[in-house]
Amino acid sequence: MSGPRVLVVTSAGSPPPVVTPVLAALEAHGLSVRAIDVGRVGARSTGAAWRVLRALVGELAERRLLRELEERPPDVAVAFDPGSAAALSAARDESTSPAPVVAVVPELDPKGDEWAGAAADRYLTVDDLAAVALADSGVEGERVLPVGPFCPLPYAAAGREARGPLRARFKLPAEGSGTSVVLVEVAGLGYDTTSQLALQLSLTSQKAAYLFAAGDDADAATALRRQVPTLGLKAKLFGNTEDAPLLWRSADVVVARPRAASVARAMAVGARVVAFSPDDDAGQALVAALEARRLGVAAQGPLFVSSALDSLLGGGAPAASEVAGEDGAANTADVVWVVGSERREIIAEVRSAERAQASARVHAAAAAARAAERQTQTAGDLEDLGWGDDDGGQAAAGPAPDRAEIERLRRDVEARMSRAQRTIADAQRSAARWQKKAEEARGHGSEPAAREAERNADLERARMHAALAEMAELTSEKEALERAARAAPPPGARRPAAGAAGGARTPPRGGAGSAGSAGSAGSGRSAGGDRSVDDMLRELKRKGGTSAAGAVNGGRGRPVSTVDDELEALKRKMSTKNPPRGGGGRRKP
DSSP states (O other), rough: OOOOOEEEEEOSSSSSHHHHHHHHHHTTOEEEEEEEGGGGGOOOOOSSSHHHHHHHHHHHHHHHHHHHHHHOOEEEEEEESHHHHHHHHHHHHOOSSOOOOOOOOOOOOSOOHHHHHTTTSSSSSSSHEEEEEEHTTTTGGGGGOOOOOOOOOHHHHHHHHHHHHHHHHHTOOTTTTEEEEEEOOOOSSSHHHHHHHHHHTTSSSSSSEEEEEEOOOOHHHHHHHHHHHHHTOEEEEEEEEETHHHHHHHHHHHOOOOOOHHHHHHHHHOOEEEEOOOSSSHHHHHHHHHHTSSSSEEESSSGHHHHHHHHTTTSSSOOOOOTTTTOHHHHHHHHHHHHHHHHHHHHHHHHHHHHHHHHHHHHHHHHHHHHOOOHHHHOOOOOOOSOOOOTTTTTTTOOOOOOHHHHHHHHHHHHHHHHHHHHHHHHHHHHHHHHHHHHHHHHOOOHHHHHHHHHHHHHHHHHHHHHHHHHHHHHHHHHHHHHHHHHHHHHHHOOOOHHHOOOOOOOOOTTTHHHHHHHHHHHSSSSOOOOOOHHHHHHHHHHTTSTTTTBBTSSSBOOOOOOOHHHHHHHHHHHHHHHHTTTTTTOOO
């Protein structure tokens, strides 16, 4: 039985040391793999011009991926950088046959904002700390799975071997002898840098035996053959041999440039790292991640390797590596198989979560619009105005959304309706096609094939009914938004303040003088706290002296009280509210 169909998407930003072992593991697990490259979509750079170019390239990649999903629908898609994963997720959301997106995250300290924007269905990280970094940046923890370092299979297998027998086989110092085994990766360093590095290693104060991994670098091998015997180092040299992973496993410490492939191999075999010459941002980030895990130290260049190695070897017992022996590529293939097999369930899970969030926004906007509309309606039947907590949710309703916000929600609903319509049509065609295959298989006497085809036809009909139910919900949401749009203020209109929504009281007509008098009467002093009551009364009499004593009230012919009458009444009121504090004087009647 063939495995799920896998679409592997690579780009200029996909690291080859990660892509190669993952592709090999997918094919070894029996999955049907199709790989395409989307060019510069995944390349990372800064600058406004590059962002514009990346946006254009990303749009072209989305169209290409959407056509790929429609013409050859896979069961699962895999990406190795945030740009490719984001393009795949956008195509997934527009496709009538969506496939879950699995994002392989090879960084030890991933930039969570980039990966969170990828909107993948599953994220595969090197270890728990990388998973925590993604979760802290907004990626749902349920979607993140640590799988181990991404390296060739022989190194992961070597990480499960015991060091003692391997050191005995290669005639290296035994464990517990007080002499550490240090592997130095010199491939690609050339003659001069290798010579400097060998000189620095001879200056270390710790007892160590050295394994030099020269690969196919003939200049580095030549420098070591000339320099090592004269420096008195206990060392061995090897190149591209089948025993290279086992030799890496024999080492306690690996001295190498901070490269993803070298660090992944060291982590797989359980060795600590001295990373020298981190000359770019990626190398510095890699060194910082190693130091945070207590798996390595940094050396700014070959001249500082001896001191860094002394500090690492003299620091006591090495930290236990949680990922030693883990095969990230094989674990990735297992996850991809499971995700591809449960494609419908995962897509339904993601769609239901998105649908719930969108519906919550629509219902909140409609409820706020209804609450705002009720504020200006005339009273009718009995209604609760803050009667305890059971007020029908009116108190919790926020301000009414304006028409621009409602228009954005309406466009989102229409886009989901269009997607549901395409899903209904595609499910109908697929169900008819599978039913025809079932009839043909039954006509040829192949009952198992007929039952399998009928099962697939039933699955397509179930998908169609689910899309019909979603269409009914979206129709009701669209009607609610149309009602809310009629009651919403136009764009740019000023919304009432919080006090105005609750019916703010009109200030008293007496103006500032009346407000000041009322506020001062309760305390017996003015706002400044210096004037007495008699001073206030004389001021009030002076201000009201110009009033006509014979004025009528509202034109009804009834004379208003004079200023003297008002002053006398205010005196009585003040003497009643503020009795004398001393003695036992009696209050005035």
